[in-house]
Amino acid sequence: MKIATYNVNGVNGRLPVLLRWLEEAQPDAVCLQELKAPDEKFPEKALEDAGYGAIWHGQKSWNGVAILARGKAPVETRRGLPGEDEDTHSRYIEAAVNGVLIGCLYLPNGNPWPGPKFDYKLRWFERLKRHAKDLLDSGAPVVLAGDYNVMPTDIDVYAPERWQDDALFRDEVREAFASLVAQGWTDALRKLHPDERIYTFWDYLRKRWERNAGLRIDHFLLSPDVAKRLKQAEVDRHVRGWEKTSDHAPVWIALR
DNA sequence: ATGCCGTGGAAACCACGA
Numbered sequence: 623m624k625i626a627t628y629n630v631n632g633v634n635g636r637l638p639v640l641l642r643w644l645e646e647a648q649p650d651a652v653c654l655q656e657l658k659a660p661d662e663k664f665p666e667k668a669l670e671d672a673g674y675g676a677i678w679h680g681q682k683s684w685n686g687v688a689i690l691a692r693g694k695a696p697v698e699t700r701r702g703l704p705g706e707d708e709d710t711h712s713r714y715i716e717a718a719v720n721g722v723l724i725g726c727l728y729l730p731n732g733n734p735w736p737g738p739k740f741d742y743k744l745r746w747f748e749r750l751k752r753h754a755k756d757l758l759d760s761g762a763p764v765v766l767a768g769d770y771n772v773m774p775t776d777i778d779v780y781a782p783e784r785w786q787d788d789a790l791f792r793d794e795v796r797e798a799f800a801s802l803v804a805q806g807w808t809d810a811l812r813k814l815h816p817d818e819r820i821y822t823f824w825d826y827l828r829k830r831w832e833r834n835a836g837l838r839i840d841h842f843l844l845s846p847d848v849a850k851r852l853k854q855a856e857v858d859r860h861v862r863g864w865e866k867t868s869d870h871a872p873v874w875i876a877l878r
Numbered sequence: 879a880t881g882c883c884g885t886g887g888a889a890a891c892c893a894c895g896a
Contacts, residue, residue, distance in 0.1 A: 632885050683886050826883035
């Protein structure tokens with residue numbers, strides 16, 4: 623089973639790129655982030671024609687998450703994280719696909735630090751940790767995939783010294799990620815590529831793609847039984863080089 | 879400290895991203 627995550631940066635503006643990649647990669651399930659579209663503007667028909675059932679949680683202009691499943695409808699189990707009723711951002715959706723529970727998340731960016739956006743990021747992280755613990759305790763096979771907006775360690779950043787006070791790399795945020803993983807999750811890409819420089823995002827600015835000045839911020843966390851089935855974990859880097867492409871590349875895992 | 883690029887929405891500029 624192949625599961626992917628892709629921050630598309632605008633699902634309608636990016637539709638040709640998304641369809642081209644789906645056709646090429648043939649993932650069984652896909653987590654999308656940054657739809658930047660309200661529910662009624664989600665391209666349901668185009669994805670259905672491409673062979674994918676979908677559930678989505680949109681929002682005007684910003685955020686927005688979706689889960690796609692090849693040849694079937696994902697079975698939705700949750701939308702939104704518990705714990706903050708006044709949170710209006712569409713950043714979490716969860717569904718069962720082929721017997722795997724998939725949580726699709728778009729963690730807040732958090733910049734600038736310090737400030738209310740950074741505080742919101744930390745609160746969101748705490749809510750994610752509480753829910754993740756419940757999922758682990760349930761004993762279900764779980765994959766938590768998406769844009770975490772965190773580079774977990776120095777080798778996940780092209781120039782760590784320049785990112786110390788950025789909301790994607792502040793100690794508090796790296797510690798939050800580490801303590802989430804410590805619940806018993808496996809970081810799939812790091813598990814299979816312990817020492818490699820792997821990036822999933824390259825800013826449009828300053829020729830960051832051409833210089834391979836990237837960040838690893840899109841992650842797969844696997845529950846213990848799913849981790850035992852892990853056979854491949856890769857980044858579809860070439861997609862970042864396409865015309866009118868997202869600033870993120872698709873990331874995927876293959877399970878036995 | 880800011881723009882560099884790019885998206886979407888509203889209104890010919892702005893908020894936001896990472």
